[in-house]
Amino acid sequence: MQSTIVMTGATRGIGRVAAELILRESPDVHLLVVARGSTGARLSAELGAGGRAVPYVAADLGSLESVRSAAAEIRDRLDRGDLPPLRGFVGNAGMQYTNALTEGPDGFESTFAINVLANHLFVRLIEDRFAAPARIVITVSDTHFGDFKHNLGMVPGPVWQSPEVLARTGAFPKPDTTAAGRTAYSTSKLAAIYLVHEYARRLPTGIDVVAYNPGFVPGTGLARNADPVSRFAMRFILPAMALTPFATGRGAAGRYLADVVLGRTKAPTGSYLDRDRVARSSEESYDPQRERELWDAAERLTAAYAV
Known part of the structure; x- marks a missing residue:
């Protein structure tokens, strides 16, 4: 059966x-x-x-106007029959900054804009073009647990606040520091899980959505905005951790992602997939009130681009 899968974050790493x-x-x-x-x-x-x-669409995920334009082009190609039915979306792109002060062209803090709002807008704009059965996969991170077991203390845990606060720069203490940038990252990944739960409630039957956690994957491009020492460690030192239970090699993580996207890894909608199995995400990540509040905020924050 011919089908189309749209994928962000395929340039490097596990994608x-x-x-x-x-x-x-x-x-x-x-x-x-x-x-x-x-x-x-x-x-x-x-x-x-x-x-x-392999067709492509150009988009800067840090710009919601660019996301809107890309989604419109995909819709047009589907409607013209240039592409077979849409049966998948993979929101794999992600970004981590060295501060919580980086602002995108729309006035939003860039970590939140790329890791949360861009995915939300993309899904909402192509939602009515999915042909069941379809699967949406959003790449998340076990940094959202915020404990030593899951990230060896390298990334601070999430600090949840009102989504309108998280969407703006300076949401965390000492916002000009690397710690604040990493807190913005772990918090954005918690937000992504919240939205996956809410999508599972709202999407039509036959369109499944899952959160995929690759684990800690050294040697990817995630730290490309980090300081030179951190970039050196991520590229040359930390990859050795892939030989331990604390990390996942890029090849294995990419294999797990492919299997999730293609439906080979079975999982009910709303699931959290830890590499190749369904698991529970953090206790904090199950909060229907936060999930509804984030959905409502994401709808408001992206409303100007959802037309």
Whole structure:
């Protein structure tokens, strides 16, 4: 059955591995990649080097106007029949900054804008184009647990506040510090899980949504905005941790993601997938009141772009 899967975050890391596996193992899947600027054309050419056509749409996920434009282009391609029915969306792109003061073009703090609002707007704008059965996968992080067991103390735990506060710069103490930037990251991943729970309640039957946690994956591009010492450690020292139970190798994490996207990993809608199995996320991540409040706030914050 021919189908289209839209994927962000396929340029590098686990997303790149997953994209290559999806194309290699699923000949009926048309993988449409979303990437910034000229990166999309290059990624399309590289992924299509084996003879598969890999369409792309350019988008800067830090700009909600750019997300709106990309979603509109995808809708048009589907409506014209240039793409087969839409059966998947993979929100794998993510960003972590060295402070909580980085502001995007829409006036939102960039971690929250990319990791939360961009996914929400994308899902909402293409929601009515999904053909059941379909699956939405949002990549999250076990940093949302906020304990030593899950991140070895490298990332502070989430600090939940009103979504309107989280969406703006300076939401955390000492916002110019790396600790604040990492707190913004773990909090954004908690928010993503909240939205997955709320999507599960609201999406039509046949459109499943799951949160995928790859675990700690050293050597990805997540720390590309970090200081030189942190970048060096992530690239050359921490990858050795993939040989221990505390981390996941990029290849394994990409394989797990591909299996989740293709439905090989069975999971009911609203699930939290810890690598290759359904598990419970943190106790804090189950809060229907916060989930509804975040949904309402995300709808308000993206309303100007949802037309």
